Amino acid sequence: MASRALILALRLLMLVFLVVSLVVLTTDTVTLQIYFNTEVHVRFRDVYAYRYMLGTIVVGAAYTLIQIARTLHRTCKANQEISRDGVTLFDFFADQITSYVLATGSAAGFGATKDLKSVFEFVGSAYDKFFNKGYAASSLLLFAFVCAALLSIVSSFGLPKKV
Amino acid sequence: MASRALILALRLLMLVFLVVSLVVLTTDTVTLQIYFNTEVHVRFRDVYAYRYMLGTIVVGAAYTLIQIARTLHRTCKANQEISRDGVTLFDFFADQITSYVLATGSAAGFGATKDLKSVFEFVGSAYDKFFNKGYAASSLLLFAFVCAALLSIVSSFGLPKKV
Numbered sequence: 001m002a003s004r005a006l007i008l009a010l011r012l013l014m015l016v017f018l019v020v021s022l023v024v025l026t027t028d029t030v031t032l033q034i035y036f037n038t039e040v041h042v043r044f045r046d047v048y049a050y051r052y053m054l055g056t057i058v059v060g061a062a063y064t065l066i067q068i069a070r071t072l073h074r075t076c077k078a079n080q081e082i083s084r085d086g087v088t089l090f091d092f093f094a095d096q097i098t099s100y101v102l103a104t105g106s107a108a109g110f111g112a113t114k115d116l117k118s119v120f121e122f123v124g125s126a127y128d129k130f131f132n133k134g135y136a137a138s139s140l141l142l143f144a145f146v147c148a149a150l151l152s153i154v155s156s157f158g159l160p161k162k163v
Numbered sequence: 164m165a166s167r168a169l170i171l172a173l174r175l176l177m178l179v180f181l182v183v184s185l186v187v188l189t190t191d192t193v194t195l196q197i198y199f200n201t202e203v204h205v206r207f208r209d210v211y212a213y214r215y216m217l218g219t220i221v222v223g224a225a226y227t228l229i230q231i232a233r234t235l236h237r238t239c240k241a242n243q244e245i246s247r248d249g250v251t252l253f254d255f256f257a258d259q260i261t262s263y264v265l266a267t268g269s270a271a272g273f274g275a276t277k278d279l280k281s282v283f284e285f286v287g288s289a290y291d292k293f294f295n296k297g298y299a300a301s302s303l304l305l306f307a308f309v310c311a312a313l314l315s316i317v318s319s320f321g322l323p324k325k326v
Contacts, residue, residue, distance in 0.1 A: 048281070049274035092319070100266050100312065107267035108274030111212035115275045118211070119282055149263065156255070156319035 008071050014147035018061045021140035030130040049112030056105025063098050092155045099148035109138030171234050174227050177310035181224045184303035193293040212275030219268025226261050255318045262311035272301030
């Protein structure tokens with residue numbers, strides 16, 4: 001019961017990180033004035049790595065919501081037969097895959113931001129803000145990944161011994 | 164015994180992918196002629212994400228070599244007490260962490276390559292070659308990651324039940 005509460009808390013924390021990362025990423029826009037009347041809008045979806053990040057955040061959040069719903073359903077029904085089964089193979093593989101998806105999303109974000117920032121350094125502070133928000137979103141995704149990795153370790157220990 | 168051979172084969176395959184990825188990455192250079200007498204050398208270490216990739220490859224290869232040596236040592240000594248212990252906690256955590264390290268290395272490489280390639284499109288085919296080699300190195304690192312992920316799953320199943 002205690003471990004179930006811990007798992008639920010970790011999943012909720014992960015969901016919070018994912019939602020905040022989603023908000024930071026999708027509001028990441030910058031407007032550059034090139035000439036007096038020419039404005040260029042740069043949005044997060046102009047960076048391919050950020051689009052991939054968005055995809056990983058959506059997958060991670062959807063999976064976490066499903067798992068939270070499942071845990072609450074089990075707890076409410078107090079179904080002893082299900083709870084004795086412990087971690088199912090689905091939980092184990094899904095947790096493992098989700099943690100890899102979030103790890104790659106965060107790494108792609110950091111990788112692209114670091115190099116693009118150095119390429120566009122000459123443009124000035126407007127782009128700097130844009131990439132700093134990219135860093136913020138990648139960092140939040142990294143925190144979500146840490147939660148996912150911990151959950152993945154917990155499910156590994158709950159697996160039946162040797163198959 | 165059969166599973167030990169499978170694990171050894173996976174580790175050897177992973178090492179091959181890592182070494183080839185290392186060779187492709189470190190030989191990734193391009194020379195651009197800007198004016199008649201001005202040449203610009205671009206090397207893999209000018210891209211931050213590629214430096215990080217190099218780090219992950221070195222960590223992955225070093226760990227794999229240690230594990231291969233351990234497995235061969237155990238097999239030669241035919242030490243039954245050790246083999247009955249199955250997967251140790253060290254193996255489990257080290258396999259898990261290595262797979263995350265390789266996943267992030269590959270993702271950072273793909274993320275930076277995709278976006279930098281589109282930024283430097285105007286320069287022409289010389290840069291294209293440079294980034295295509297970056298893609299090749301990232302793909303090889305992705306294959307190494309798949310081996311690491313499989314090894315991580317194998318060690319999860321070998322863990323003692325619930326701690």
